[in-house]
Amino acid sequence: MKPINTALCSFGMSGLLFHAPFVNTNKGFNLYGVLERTKNLAQEKYSKIKTFRTLESLLKDDNIELVILNTPNITHYNFAKQIIQSGKHLVVEKPFTTSVEEADELIQLAKVNNVKMAVFHNRRWDSDFLTVKKIVDNNTLGDIVEAEFHYDRFDPELSYKVHKETPTEGVGSLYDLGSHIIDQTLVLFGKPKAIFANIDSFREQSKVADYFDVKLFYSNHKVTLKSSYFVKQPIPSYIIHGKKGSFLKSKADVQEAELQRGISPDVKNWGIEPASGQGLLNTQKENVSVKEYITSEAGNYMVFYDKIYESIRNDKPLPVSAEEGKAVIEIIEAALKSNTERRIIDL
Template identity: 40%
Template sequence: MTSQQKITVGLVGFGLSGRYFHAPFLSTHPGFELRKVVTSRPDEVAAFDPSISTVATADDLFADDSIQLVFICSPNETHFQYAKAALEHDKHVVVEKPFATNESETDQLLEFAAKRGLLATAYQNRRWDSDFLTVKQLMDQNRLGDVLDYEARYDRLMPVDSRNQSWKERPGEGRGSLYNLGPHLIDQALQLFGKPQSVSAEVRMIRPNSMIEDFFTIRLGYTGKQVTLRSSLMMHQNQLRFSVHGTAGSFIKGGLDVQEEELRKNRLPNEPAFGIEPADRWGTLTANGLSEQVESLPGNYGAYYAGVHASIADGADPLVKPHEIQQIARVIALARQSSLESHTLPF
């Protein structure tokens, strides 16, 4: 039986991640109480929920003994220091992707949390994207047969704008698309196919005046199949998400999961029809010379939060496990090295 224990939560950051991804789910899940947010924009927190208090620094949050769980939603290079500090204050932590900026930091955080008997896990919400759940179901049902060629993409059209002051467009440790979008694509592929045998990659800047790496192609080596992960921030036609070809059929899927879009419109995840894709985003399955639209499964980021609650309240295994977090960090490290050295590396 699932515990009804109420877990008190604090957020470090109230930007896109804290405001639109985490706060709505934490506020609507009966097992969480979102109490405190670290932010320089307290008015935005008050507009979301005036009962949530705000503090100016992460140290102020960590010093609050009433907070049991902290979500780290700050710039990538701060993830390690904030997560470590939260664990030192005996708080469980959920860290936005990337979990850390390198393998050493990843291992240190996971080992430190284990020694203290605390949960430290990564926010890999895209396992519960509508399109990915649909691809996984088709594979589980063997409707594609043996997968021979898998390609997944996260593309955007985001030309460099000198007026954009976002930290994501500034150079720094752990910055760029490989760290911001790569963990999603890598995690999905590892969920479907397991640990790869090799990694090769190209990571570079392609936009005029870009200060970050905004393009990558990663190829994961598996016996009998080609697995390719791509992202570009300079794609005018950016609808393609999945192309999966197998011995029994092919599945092509475009468009993005609707949950982020709905959250940005201030819809809450407990509203009717949340996460359900419109028919014009459904993918096409082709087999035996015939094509059919496949209704997308509903997206369900709420399952992630239910899993975090179960881990803390009931001792359930985390949905995003330590070895999976380490494998993502390993692929990112190898992708960077492969791109620099221009050759394939063993995993």
């Protein structure tokens, strides 16, 4: 196995928690470098890592094969363009871009330069979503009638990260949180036929959206995607009703919390939810209502990197293609248009 020399474009929360630990522990990768303009935080944690002060100097290093683009949303298009033109493979943090136009240009550029480009929709490998997906894929509920997905928080204060509170393209909860549950919806149900959205902000002095209620219309069912920063008492994050019954599941994936505690993702029993997070399945069997708790699937973001390795070394499919990342942006753009024009948008 020839390890892939990999560099990170930043070492904030994303680099510290969601990328470096997996690159560092996966034998298919070598955590080679990081872009830090003034600090040396990565080097303090990973002594052998090489620190770059500019993107230009990082891209000039021929030892680097893969770049993780985990900088603010507004920079994705410009930075990705430079990375692709340097001939290096890349993983772009979600959301892929701020517009479909940008996504199309990057996809074409990657093809011309024979570059592998994936989008980091890691929430496909959350334990809660994997459990929901198993229920849907197994047709446990029969034909789906309605689904409602939430990504809620209780966080009334503005973020200390200025770029997250500055009203520019790609900013707001629909891009930051919505992209997760939009991608999950597309994985489960494919592209909807139409969309209606209500997007707002409720935090004091907030200049960016912190609330959304998005309705997705399919031929035979409907999906609601919601997020608010003022949900003190959580409700189930996944509510699915079908013609055979219902399934309710909380957002109980433990991976982020374990990473925050410094637990390495290569430990035994990684990503195992507590029993309290089990989903409730309520179905009808022989005219009798049967309620049962379903053991959750194990979450594992490492699968994403295993698939990246296989794609680069053995030309296997990417874990999340750029086209799939673009599909999320298409939904976001339609939602923004719907909110502005106060009408249903056909897709």
